[in-house]
Structures are given as structure tokens and as C-alpha cells.
Amino acid sequence: MPLSSDRLATHGAVMLDSHTARFALWAPDARSVELCLAPNQRLPLARSAHGWFSACLLAAVGSRYGYSIDGGPPLPDPASRYQPEGVHGLSQLVDPSAWRWQHPHWQGRPWHEAVIYELHVGLLGGYAQVARQLPRLAALGVTAIELMPLGQFPGERNWGYDGVLPFAPQHSYGTPEQLCQLIDQAHGLGLMVLLDVVYNHFGPDGNYLGQYASAFFDQDRHTPWGAAIDFGRSEVADYFIENALMWLTDYRFDGLRLDAVHAIDDPHFLGALGRRVRQSLEPGRQVWLVLENEHNQASLLTDDFDAQWNDDAHNALHVLLTDEAQGYYADFRHNPIHKLARCLSQGFAFQGEKDRNGRPRGEPSAHLPPNAFVLFLQNHDQVGNRALGERLIHLCPPQALRAATTLVMLSPMIPLLFMGEEAGCEQPFLYFTDHHDALADAVREGRRAEFAQFDAFADPQRRAAIPDPNALATYQASRPQTPDDPQQTWPAFYRQLLHLRRQRLVDRLPGCRALGAEVIGAKALTARWRLANGAELRIDLNLGPAAVPCALPPAAAQCYLCADEPLSGDRLPPFSTLVSLLPSHPPETAHD
Template sequence: MPLRTLETWPHGAIMLDAQHTRFALWAPDAFYVSVELQDGRSVAMLPQANGWFETEIKCPAGTRYRYNIDGEMDVPDPASRAQASDVHGWSLVVDPLAYEWRHHPWQGRPWHEAVIYELHVGALGGFAAVEQHLPRLAELGVTAIELMPLAQFPGERNWGYDGVLPYAPHAAYGSPEQLKHLIDSAHEHGLAVLLDVVYNHFGPDGNYLGQYAKDFFQQDVHTPWGAGIDFARREVRDFFLDNALMWLLDYRFDGLRLDAVHAIDNPGFLRELAHRVRQQVDIGRHVWLVLENELNQASLLKHDFDAQWNDDFHNVLHVLLTGETDAYYSDFAQAPTAKLARCLSDGFVYQGHTTRHGHARGEPSSGLPPTAFVAFLQNHDQIGNRALGERLHQLCSPQALKAATTLLLMSPMIPLLFMGDEVNASEPFLFFTDHHGELAEAVREGRRNEFADFAAFHDPERRERIPDPNALPTFEQSAPSFAANEHTEFYRHLLRLRHQHIVPHLPGSVALGAQVLADRAVSARWRLGNGSLLQIDLNLSATALAHPAAQHVLFQTPAHDHAHLAPFSARVTLSPVGEHP
């Protein structure tokens, strides 16, 4: 990382020693800036080149402060490392070295070992409460937990994608030290920890940057959340690059999942982020970088990023399992079996193919390893973006779900589970926020209008029944219970097989293609790194198929003769080296 100069100050409050802190704010539209301390002191910040203001003050960790702009407006630090309460209140000086780590030897886990469990910290009760789940998840066969966004957002409850202070863990979840304790405890259980970060927009409440740093945004570039962020500016790029490094270095997260990078109109920023991370982490340490990207840019996965969430995998299986073809599922309604075969063979379904909107989407992905794709049957979006938050087991037959789960957990793609999947949780996961006044009304109505294109909600009266995101019960209903059951043992058994027979040989694995056996039935093959042949046969139809198994059946659901694929079944075979064509 290049040395900072007077023109490139680190954003925010940086402790110089136990009693002194340097404050730096990029405010190119301000004439005068001061640091206001809760003890009554007001210290003018010195103007520097390129719109920076900077000062050093004698104050320890825990000091409450905010900035005053032109004597007219008090604002929190946009790079606040913690907030005393909400997004509009006092920021806190934080000592990043205060926490005493217990597991210094931890170097992470190789990417091919990843079995990811996505969870919402607030729904589980905060950082300390999440710790209580770690032994259970490690025993299940999970190797990494992924936390939905933590950046301070308005109110007490939110999915996290309305964050406005990206450096501050949300105060209602716990302190920075409690977050570090959670990560430390996860490492103790052999679990890596990923963080979902949002660098494509700020939330609608509590973002003051536009009032003193208009150049942070591109007013002529519009996103679903407002003006686009101007990543061409060095100060803006550093704001997010330093944020990524803070999570990875100060908090020891094992990786980042970058939300909706298709809304970042600057591929150079993404590559710079990847390069800076690789440069800064210790040699030998495993750090994962994962994208969410509707553009299916396979080129970003060749050198810079480890993998991408594969929405195509989910979408085509959802159509086959449920028959739903509303809205974006309509892109997978035609020839879904062939699309699933393409996904298992090449990674992405859309690799330059035309969508329902008439636009080409995606880049060729057949040259990428299977581990470049994160596969899932459910995640926060795919449950929570349903009007009523239903889970998949409430939408399809149990046996079909078992077959699809077998494909998920035994394919060479990296599997991701959403909290509650392993117990077939009956609770929904609903969209929830904690906005007030006009914004609350706008979010409530906007949420309901989103479903006008869905057949079940064409009727405005039916849309009125969609839960109010701002109502407390909407949040409370979204906390899953975790009573172990037969489904849990199914997950545990498959993950045991995965770790024993597949994971050790994933490096160097390649897809050998997939074929359509019949409507709603496919057979896919991969050569693993040790030369063995993995084959998964999937039948999501109600008709049995004559399809003899190769030798060495590793798993089959339901148990059936090896000459046929039963209705709603999956079969996994693993042929040793030298015992396949």
C-alpha cells in the first residue's frame, strides 16, 4: 500500500497513540470544518489540499465526536468506526488494537473447502448470540459463516443494505470488540467468517456526504438507490479500499462478499480492490473475495476474484422445483432442463444470451473451474424478496427438495446455505426495516408495488396483505428456530460425504459436460483433481427413468434400484482413478 501523503489522508479518526487521535474529513464543498467533542471542546480542522480537512486532538478511545460543517450542520464521521447510538448521533474513537486475539495462528481455510452458511446477525440476536450457534454449525459440516451487512443503518432493524456508515458495525448488534470476539470464536471452531459489504450505494437515511462532498457521487449516473458513486475519484476509491482492508486486517474477517457490483460503473475499482487485498494480507493467509454480479462477468473470476454467487443455478432450479415463472424467473421458463444442463456444464446459464428484456447478459464461463461458482437453493434475497417470505420446502415436494439439495451439496460448486435451511425452518424470512414518517410510507408502498408483476398479487387488495417492512412483528417473525430433525441429519450426512470424498480433490477439477436425459432430468460429470470421475444424475420429474448407475454409487435419494432414476431423485457416483472411460 503506498504511503499516505497530505493529499491522501486516511478517512476518519485514527488513533496515533493511547491519548492522541488524528481526524481527517474529505469535504471539498465546505469552507470551514471543526471537530465537536461531547465534552464541549470544539477544534478547528486545518484545510489541506484537494478538499481535505485534518487535525490532531488529545483524546482517547471512547471519545464521542462529530464534525461541524461551516458552522451550520453537525454530522457523524462518514468513516466512523463505531456509533454511540444511531446514524445521526455521536461517532466514537475506536482503538483497533484494543482487542486481545486468542487465535493468532489462524490463517483461514482454502477456498475449495468452503461450505458457507449465510445468516442475519440481528435476526439471531446480535454478535454474542450468533456465537452460540458456532458449535452446531461446525458439527453440521459448515466451514464458513457469512454475515449479512453490518454497516450502521438507520433504526434498530434492517437487512443491512441501507447502511450509511460503512466502517461502523451496527451498534444494536454489539461493539467492535464483541464482533472481534465472534470472529475469534468462529476461528476456534475452524469456521472462516465472510462479510457482505455494500459498495454500490448508501441507504436513504443518514448519508450526509452529498451536502459537503458532492463529488463523491456522479449526478448524471442513476442507480436504483440514487446518484452513482464516483469511483474515478481517488478519495472515493480509498474510502472503500480502506474499508475493505479494515474488515480483513483489523477484524480478521476471512473474506468479503461484494454486493451487486453490477451497480459499480468502474471495473477498474474492482480489480484494484482485489489487487490491494492480495498485496496487504499476510503471505500464506487465505482470504476469499466473492462477487454478486448480475452481469455474469466471467473475466473478473479468472484472476481477481475467487467466485461469484450463481443466481442462474438458483433460478433454473427454482423454476423446475416450483413451476413459478413470474418476473425474473421468466428468463428460465423456456427449456429449463437444458438451461440446468448448461449451468452444470459451464457455470453460468446466461453467457451472452438474451434475457426477457432483449439484452445480452453474461460472458462465456466454460473455462472457469466449478469452484468459481457459489451455488444455493435459497439465500436472503430469494426468500426475503418473496412477498410472504416463504421457504422452498413450503413450495415444492419434500423428495424433490432432497434431490436438489443432493445436487447442491455434492457438486463441485461451492455450496451456500441460508440460516434455517438445515432444519426446514417454518418461519419466513421477510423484508424488514425500521424507517419512520414519509420514508417508512414510501418503503411500505414501494415494497408492495414490487409484486404487481406477480400473478398472485395483481390485485391491489392482495398486495395490501404483504407485511409492512417497518412493523416490529415483521422482523420478529423472521427469526428461525433451530430444532434439529430428520432434515438436519440429511444435511449432516451429505456434508460428511462431501468433506471425505469430494473436497480433498476439488483443486484441479473440471466439468466434463452435462446432458439432458428427459424433461426435468439431467446427468452431469466432473473430473476431480485426482482423476476420479464424479457424476450426478438428477430427476425432478414425476416419472421414473431407465438410467443404469455406474459402479461406485456414493449416495442416492430415495433408495432405489440402480437401474432406474426414481421420480424426484438424485444419484451420486464417484469412480476411482482408472475405473471410468
Template sequence: MSDNTGFSALHGAQWLGNQRSRFSLWAPDATHVSVVLDERIHPLHPVAEGWFSAELACLPGTPYRFRVDDEYEVPDPASRAQSGDVHDDSLVIDHASYAWRTQGWHGRPWHECVLYEVHAGLLGGFRGIEDRLPALVELGVTALELMPLNDFPGERNWGYDGVLPFAPDSSYGTPDELKHLIDSAHRLGLMVFVDVVYNHFGPDGNYLGRYAKGFFRHDIQTPWGDAIDFRRRAVRDFFLQNAFMWLRDYRVDGLRLDAVHAISEKDFLVELAQQVRSEFGGERHVHLVLENEHNDAGLLEVGFDAQWNDDGHNVLHALLTGEREAYYSDFVDHATDKLAVCLSEGFIYQGQPNRRGETRGQPSAHLPPTSFVLFLQNHDQTGNRAFGERLIALADPDALRAATTLLLLSPMIPLLFMGEEWGSREPFLFFTDHHDELADAVRDGRRNEFADFEVFADETKRERIPDPNAERTFQASRPDFARYSKDAEHAAWNDFYRQLLALRHGRIVPYLPGCRPLGADVLADSAVSARWRLGDGRVLSIEVNLSAAPCALSGERHATPLFISRNDALLDYRQGRLSPRVAVVNLEDHHE
């Protein structure tokens, strides 16, 4: 049961105007709490249900920290910005002070999304990303997805070790610089999504357990330790207010919720979606996307737009690379049949047992194709490899072009990972900036993750895995866009992506509302044919062969397909054969 007593407060420091700010901390295990301003101690008043609060004279930009029971001082867990790193003073922020330049922006509908995932640090922070925006618009991207921005310890991190979820990390830029990035994106017609982490806090800089033990529940463990206790109203409000901050104060267009399978109270997710829809429903387009290993299709019927389709990635990766270890082993057997299920029904696992004998997933065939975000690469699937190899280093290039055609012209919502559109070969490695014993634990833990892989069974081979804490690991992961644009091979990949996205926006996107699958058939090993009826009644079909052998086609062939991933395969196609490593896309002009 939730401890919802009706009392609610805004976490953190709220600028009230007239040189006043209100400071509030939920500290149910504390006897008394003060706020330290300019080295002067100001007591907060106990209010109710573990809350301490007071209104004080204080201007935006003022550094502060909380003093608990006169024993220790901590940053604000709901800090809107930090003066330095996660252990330093928090800053009072006036979110209303930014002068937005883009007026009348209402976002874009979900079916127009082409997502592009980026890591802010690798692209030079908020200003560096802003410099890339025109190129993304020219490519055909419509939505920028920022990996987690929440303040993390040190200068380098994926963002999933964050401990201050309201504060953009200072190494990326200031809150106003983030707003300027979002403002500029909107002026160019780009949506902006932020990846938020509501399932855990990082191991360094989280003090909540000292004065608010009830923030966590010790009876449920996640991969990161004690689960967050969403049964408590103050805890729920902490994350609800965080979501509202991104959507209201930063005007982002959507949130991607990381690993919600690690949130035990699913009704919190329902409440979040309901409140977001209630507050931002109007004319504004606001989108909510899940990462959920459990394939919980029910959440896609209660206010969430879509889920990352890991099943789709995993089966395509297995077909492209032949890799069989770890979670790919769930997708190797009958892989072609599994791909057909993915294209016609969304999830592959809809209640079947996985390699561990655990049932996974719920039926999803009733959901529209746009309920699924499809990708060939992302931060997880690339960065969680020991050496962070991009798919271009693992797959045949013609097969990769065929799979990319499927990605960008299927009715699912496509997601690209930074640099993919240029055929980037720079790895994306796992990197952090921890020190001392924690650095050793993270490095050793990272290497031990791969102990079950045959190639790393020997401990000496695991020692070759890059140290996450070394700066060179971070630097090696930077996409080199300046070099790509001068290289013919990279430029050819970029032209390929641009051509596909132009077709998507011109011939497919306008007709995605009302789209429904018509089924998918196995043509041969690693070859499938899938069909969808678009909203205007026309039929979109994609035939893809990822194998090294041709296969026969049945039925009448179109003289000129909408798109073919290899021009030299057109003659075979007209003669009823699907060449090796090719994808062919057709769009019926007549209504069936």
C-alpha cells in the same frame, strides 16, 4: 479519468496512541470544518484536494462529530462505531486494544468453503451467533457469512440500507464483541465472511451529498439513486480502506461484494482485488466473492475467487416450484437444458438475450467449478418474495432433497441460508425500521414491487404483504432453533444435511483443486446427468431427476452409489431407471 493526484488520507478518526487522535474528513464543498469533542469546537486544517485534518488530544471511546461551515453537525461517514444510531455522535476506536486469543490462524483454502449466511439481528446479535458456532461446526459448515453489518437507521434492517459502512450496527453489539465472535469462530476452525455494500448508501443518515457532492455522479442512476463516483481517488480510498479494516482490524477471512453490477467503474474492483492480494497474499487465505447480475466472468480472472451463481438458483427454483413470473421467466423455457449448461459451464447466460432482449453474461466454461457459489436459498431469493416463504413450503420434499444433494455434493461452492439445514418454515421477510414519510414510502414501494405479479394485480391483495417497518415482521423471521432440535421432522432434515456434508468433506473436497467439468446430459424433462474429473483423476457423477416421472438411464450402473437421496430408489437405479425426485451420486475409483 481518476482525479488521482497522489494525495491520500485515512478517512475518519485514527487513534495514534499517546492520548492523540487524528481526525480527517473529505469535504470538497465545505469552506471550513471542525470536530466537536466534549462540546468544544476544534478547527481542522485544510490539507489538499478537499481534505480537512488535525491531530488532537483525544482518548479511545471519546464521542465526536464534525461541524461543517458552522452550519450543521454530522457523524463521521467513516465512523468506526456510533454512540447510538446513525445520526448520533461517532466514537474514537482503538482497534489494536482487543487481545486476540487465536494465534496462528491463517484461514482455510477456498475449495474447503461451505458458506452459511446469517442475519446477525435475527440470531441475537454477535453473542447470539457465537452461541450457534459449535452446531455449525458439527453440521459441516466451514465459513460463516454475515449479512451487512454497517450501521443503519433504527433497530432492524437487512443491512443493505446502511449509511456508515465502517461501523458495526450497535444493535448487534460492540466492535469488541464482533471481534470476539470472529476470534471464537477461528478457534473452532470456522472462517468468517462479511457482506459489504459498495454500490450505494441508504436513504436515511447519509450526509455526504451536503459537503462532498463529488462522492456521487448524477449522470448514472442505480436502483438506489445517483451512482457512487469511483473515478475520484478519495472515494476509492474510502471503500478500499473499508475492505482493509474488515480484513486487518477484524481479521475476517473474506468479503462478499454486494451487487457490483451497480458499480460503473470496473477498474475499481480490479484495484481492490489487486491491493487485497498484495497486502494479504502471503500465508493467509483471504477470499473475495462477487454478486454480479451481469455474469462478468472476466472479474473472476483478476483476483476474485467466485461469484454467486444466481443462474443456478433460478433454474433449480423454476424446476422445483414451476414458478414462471419475473426473472424466473428467463429460466422456464428449456429449463432442463439450462440446468445442464449450469452444471457443465457455470453461468447459463453467457451473452444470450434475456426476457427484455438484453444480452447478459460472458463465456464461463473455462473457469473451474469452484468459481461459482451455488445455493437453493439466500436472503435475496427468500426475502424478496412477498411473504418470504422458504423453499420447503414451495417444493415437493423429495425433490428438495434431490436438489440439496446436488447442491452439497457438486464441485461448486455451496451456500446455506440460516435455518435451511433444519427445514425451517419460518419466513424470511423484508424488514426495516424507518419512520414517518420514509416508512410510508418504503412500505408502499415494497408492495408496488409485486404489482406485475398476477396474484397481486389487485391492490387490496398487495396490502396483505407485511409492513417492513412493523416489528412483528422482524420477529416472524426468527429461526426457532430450540424448537427444531425437539421436532422429528426438523431433526431429520438436519441429519440429512450433516450426512451430505460429511461426504463432501471426506470424499470430494480434498480433490477439488484441479477439478474440471466433463459435461452434462439431459436424461428427460427435469432430469440431467453431470460429470466432473476431480484433481486426483477420479470422476464424480450426479444424476438428478426433479420430475414426478421416472426416466431411463444408459450405461453400466454402480451396485452401491456414493449417495442416493431416497433409499427406496436404489432398486430402480440398479435396473437402469432414475426414480422420480431422486439424486444419485457416484465416485469412480478407477482413473479414466
């Protein structure tokens, strides 16, 4: 059915019926704007208040169009719904209401059930090929897939964080209809679909906003990507809020992960976005909003947002597993086990303490529930921002990796896996782009210069060996290999853990609260949580190579041990995790 008038977006082109579209462009710097309809029509748009140009005109779904500013060449619509010829080509009219959903009554899943699998659509072969992976992931125990950003970026391959047209799903991944089909199929399997969105900057190639809407940016504030986006202007804030609503309503995504919101220098925008999303949802719909935020603003997680990627917990775990302590890991060089204990019991490790640069970071977070934090060992950043893109399987003993994985999969926090992790994937995940000429040179040399401060790349010849992001071989080397045999060691291990999570924990997680965490060794701790039914979840973790003394749980506990060695006396084996579920009032007897 056609879109109702109350859902018409302010920005972009919207189909009013099968042969009429309403076009709207905010171009406050322009004297005139013409709609260029392929092959050769030029139709003037009427100017109204505050720099808007708009018109309702005859145009069919699939028509190609652009905007001519002051008589110049046609430019793509900044709110284009599809760019079949890339960021510099004409836009294409799309009718999102034309897709007939096979699962129209899907309302989502409760957040405490989330087990997230982050993936890159391009590396897996596009929307259609990702859809083929869904039955395997559902059988594994995954309940949500998270797609790295889809907004149209320059070229054919990119992580997605260089996007310049955030309303247009990347053309090299497939059509908008194929994206709908992927989401529809996921819902049929009981899988949520989350999307990573980038609202803090535009990429370096293909963003034309500055030519006719300079007020979109605040020239007095600068970011690593240039002038800051001016979220204080209603037209700018609406642009991104409408983008969020498009993904959630037209494509029926089940949630969004907002990239690097610490780079959004506006105290009101995030709250406005969260409130608009909640107000726009149909009754009963479950949609989840997740943040990446270096500032650890716990206050954002009390009302408008549901969770945050817990980089503090990841960084502590990474240092414990690898002993690496350069770059941002320097904040976790000292007492990483104490920082991990604080994360498990209170959420963030940094709750106002000074970081390595002497700046206070974070807010108190102990009042938040465990499911306000997404816990992971690997993701696109933590693997791909390494010079050589190595995964943990190459950086730490496999026994230690299994122990840490057990913690992530069976803690009350929301677990996240990165594509290939469940298969023991050994392929790297490298930083890749598809830039050309001077921009390609700048990206390649900038990438290598980033690592000059690291001891391993102090030698210029060593830095020169860092893969060129623009080389096709870099992209191809990053394709994860998934197993044909689900009984192989790593898939079977993850399936066992996720089965335990589903059978023993999920129904008891609503209302869960932390009871504290105690350090029992240089790389060992005990953490406890009170579950909804009064039972106690306890996790004893030892990431060190030697056994550590540990007061084992009482015999009444249901236990799962991940270790190469059995329990012996009151000692936790090396590289082990003991997960225990105690009744609400366990008898005071010793563990057998």
C-alpha cells in the same frame, strides 16, 4: 499494539497512541470544518489540498465526536468506526488494535473447503448469540459463516443493505469488541467468517456526504438509489477500498462478498480493490473475494476475485422445483433443465445470450473451475424478495427439495445454506426495515407496488396483505427456529451430506474440471467432473415425479442415493439424486 504509519487510513479517525488520534475528513465543498469533541470542545481542522481537513489531537478511546461543517451542527464521521447512538448521533473513537486475539496465527482455510452458512446477525440475537450457534454449525459440517451487511443503518432492524456508515458495525448487534470475539471464537472452531459488503449505494436515511462532498456522487448518472457513486475519484475509490481492508485486517474477516457489483458503473474500481486487497495481505493469509454480479462477468473471476454467487443455477433449480416463471424466473421458463445442465458444466447459463428484456448478458465461463461458483437453493434475496418470504419447504415437494439439496451439497461448486435451511425452517424471511414517517410510508407502498405485475398480487386487496416492512411483527416473524435435537430429520440429512462431502470430495476438489452434462429427461440430467486424483464424480438428478431412463454407473462406483424409491433397472427414481464416485479407470461392467 498501535497501528503502524503505513497502515493509517486516509479517511476517518485513527488512534495514534492511547491519548492521540488523527482525524481526517474529505469535505471539498466546505469552507471550514471543526471537530466537535463531547461534551463541548470545538477544534478547527486544517485544510490541505484537494478538500481534505485533518489534525492530530488529544482524544481518548471511547470519546464521542462529530464534524461541524461551516459552523453547522455536528455530523457523524462518514468513516466512523462505531455509532452508539445510531446514524444521526455522534461517532465514537475505537482502537481496533486493542483486541487481544486468542487465535492470532489463524491464516484461514482453502476455498475448496468452503461450505457457507449465510445468516442475519440481528435475527439470531446479535454477535453474542451468533457465537453460541457456532459449535452446532461446525458439527453440522459448515466451514464458513457469512454475515449479512453490518454497516450502520437507520433504526434497530434492517437487512443491512440500507447502510449509510459502512465502517461502523451496527450498534444494535453489539460492540466492536463483541464482533471481534465472535470472529475469534469462529476461528478457534476452524470456521471462516465472511462479510457481505455494499459498495454500490447508500441507504435513504443518515447519509450526509452530499452536504460537504457532493463530488462523492456523479449527478449525471442515476441509479435506483439516486445519483451514482463516482468511483472515478481517487478519494471515493479509496474510501471503499479502505473499508474492505478494515474488515479484513482489523477484524480479521476471511473474505468479503460484494453486493450487486453490476450497479458499480466503473470498469476499473473492482480490479483496483481486488489488487489492493491481495497486496495488503500478510504472507500465507487466505482471504476470499466473492461477487454478486447480474452481468456474469467471467473475466472478473480470473484474477482479482475468487467466485460469484451463481444466480443462474439457482433460478434454473427454482423453476424446476416450483414451476414459477414470473419476474426474473421468466428467463428460465423455457428448458430450465438445459440451463441447469449448462451451469453445472460451464458455470453460467447466460454467457452472452439475450435475456427476457432483449439485452445480451454474460461472458463465456466454461474455462473457470467449479469452485468459481457459489451454488445455493436459498439465500436472503431469493427468499426475502418474495412478497411473503416463503421458503422452499412451502413451495415444492419435500422429496424434490432433498434431491436438489443433495446436488448443491455434493457438487464441486461451493455450497451455500441460508440460516434455518438446515433445520427445515418453516418461518418466512421477510423484508424488514425500521424507517419512520414519510419514508416508512414510501417503503411500504413501494414494496407492495413491486408485486403488482405478479398474478397472485394483481388484486389491490391482496397486495395490501403484504407485510409492512416497518412493523416489528414482520421482523419477529422472520426469526428462524433452530432445532434442539440435532437428530431431527433435516439436520441429520444435512450432516450426512456434509460428512460425505468432507470424507469423499474435499481433498479431491483442487484442480477439478467439468466433463459435461447431459439432459436425460424434462427435469433430469447427468453431470460429470474429473477430480484431482483422476477419479470421476457423477451426479444423476431427477426433479420430476416419474422415473426416467438412465445408464447407471458401473458396479465399481461408490454411490449415494437420495430417493424415496430404490433403483430399479436402468431407471432413476422420481425426485432423486444419485451421486457416484468412479475410480480413474473403472472396469467396463454393468451396475448391480
